[in-house]
Structure formats: structure tokens, C-alpha cells
Amino acid sequence: MKAYTRLSQSEREQLFLLHHQGVSLREIAKRLGRTRTTISREYQRHGEQEYSPCAAHAQAIKDRGAPRKHKLDDPMLQHYVIGRLGEGWSPEQIAGRLSFQGSALTVVHETIYAFLYQPPLKHERLWEFLRRGHKKRERWFDRRVHCKKRVIIQGKISITQRPEEAQTRLKVGHWETDLMEGTKKTHHVVSATVDRRSGALLLDKLSSKESREKMDVMIRRMERIPIHIRKTMTFDNGTENAEHRRLYRVNMDTYFCASYHSWEKGTVENTIGLVRQYLPKGGDLTGVSQQELMTISQAINDRPRKRLGYKTPNEVLLEEAGWCVTS
Secondary structure, three states: OOOOOOOOHHHHHHHHHHHHOOOOHHHHHHHHOOOHHHHHHHHHHHOOOOOOHHHHHHHHHHHHOOOOOOHHHOHHHHHHHHHHHHOOOOHHHHHHHHHHOOOOOOOOHHHHHHHHHOHHHHOOOHHHHOOOOOOOOOOOOOOOOOOOOOOOOOOOOEHHHOOHHHHOOOOOOEEEEEEEEOOOOOOOEEEEEEEOOOOOEEEEEEOOOOHHHHHHHHHHHHHOOOHHHOOEEEEOOOHHHOOHHHHHHHOOEEEEOOOOOHHHHHHHHHHHHHHOOOOOOOOOOOOOOHHHHHHHHHHHHOOOOHHHOOOOHHHHHHHHHOOOOOO
């Protein structure tokens, strides 16, 4: 398909002469290699009876004006966007937070993406701030779910029996948990625990996948959380969750996904995707300290979320439970 170009002054002069010779607009368009719509629109803009090629061309040049300005040409907005990207925020979170705060300077996330990939700035590699850091924008494809070997765990209750307020994320206090594994050469893993309503994240370093260690850490964690926001915990069928009934002592009911359906605890699965920005998949977790994990979780808990109306997980916890994750 031929790219559209504007009418030149020479074409406008030919149009003027042919029209005065009684040639139809359709025939003029054919001779100029233009569409009839282009010729008709030219007369609509500048008037058929008083049409002047020189005046029409001068007006067309004037109408083009200066190059269109973009919102991110504003240095204050540009500074804010780059600063938040440096803190790990996504373009959608940045745009949503500006709108949530009622800022006089707002922008949509697509504009931020275009800004990062536009040729004048691409050499500055600002796209590396994005979570996946692609050199060019790529389409999103569904990831395959890898099934784990089935493990029989005593006393399991199906996720389908979880309270309605947990299913619908109506209230805080309903948690999901999973393990983040590193390289297979080491045994160190990270336990990720997320509140379904707020998205608040807890990260803990484990030296193994043993169920006893996992539950020891989870109990210590839950004991530091106010009792009114520790109601349920949802697991997958990994062996590390075999001692789940120990959570009963901290007043928490436990529920399990169906076999090979870890996606049913999508809140923690998606949150682990955010953590992978800091701890890439397949990396060695041996040298990662608990202090580093606390720093990562704090950054994520202070990041606005679209599904929360661009509030942060900590803000939602504080509003609804009078408590927030600080460690």
C-alpha cells in the first residue's frame, strides 16, 4: 500500500486548471494519482468557487504548524517517570499513581513505553528499567504451567471450600504461599507469602525445602501479624507444605489447590513474577540475605497496583487493618 503524502503546490495548480476546464473530480484524481476523497477534501477545506492554489498551499503549510509536543517533553514529568522506573515501578503503575494523586501532569502507560523506545532516547537504554528489559517491545505470550510430581498430604481441605471473602478478595487476612527456587546446584530457596486482598508480600530465606523449616518460619511470621488479619493460608501440593496443620496454632485455616493447578493461587504466582525482577529465575540464592529480601518486599509493598485503584499494598493494609508490613 502506497504511503500517503500531502498535496504539493504543483498538484494544486494542476487541480485548479483541470477543474476550470470542466474535468470531473474523479478524473482529476485519476490523472494526479490521488483518491477522489483527497481531491474532494481539498475543496472542502479551501472552498471550490474561490479556490486559489497558492493560498491553499500556504494555508496547508501553516496548518501543519510546529512539530506536535508530547507530554513527556515536560522535564518535571520526565524526571518523575525515570525516577519511578529506577525504583522498579512499571509504566502502568506510574501512570495510575499520577492519576490517583490527582496530579496536574498525567500520562497513559502507552506513552511511557513509546518514550522509552523512541529513537532519540533508545541509546540511553532506558528500556532496561522495565522488568523484562527487552530491547524492543514484544507481544505477551501465555507461559506454560509445569506440573510437579503429585504428593499426598494429610488433612488437606480443597480451595473450593475457602471462605467467600477469601475467594473474592473482599477482606485482608487471607494469604497464599509458595517457594521460589534458585539454581538446582544449591538447596537455598525463598518463601513468598502474599495477602490476597492487599497484595502485601512477605519474603523469607530458607536453607532447604523441608516442611519443618518452612512451617517454623511461617509460624514466626504469622505470630508477628495481628490476629484479625491472619485467617487462612492457601498452598500447592509441594512436600514443603506437609506440616501445614501446624498453622492451626496461630488460628489459621489451611486450604490446597487441586493437583497440578498451582495457578489457582494466582496472587502469589503473579507476585513472584515481580520478585523475579530482583532475583532472576535460575540464579543462586545462597548469598541472598534476609535483609535483602526485606528490602525487596518493602519496595514491592510500597508500589501502586492497578487492581487497588493505584494504592499500594501497605496503604490498603493500613486503611483496612490498621497495620502495614514494615519488616
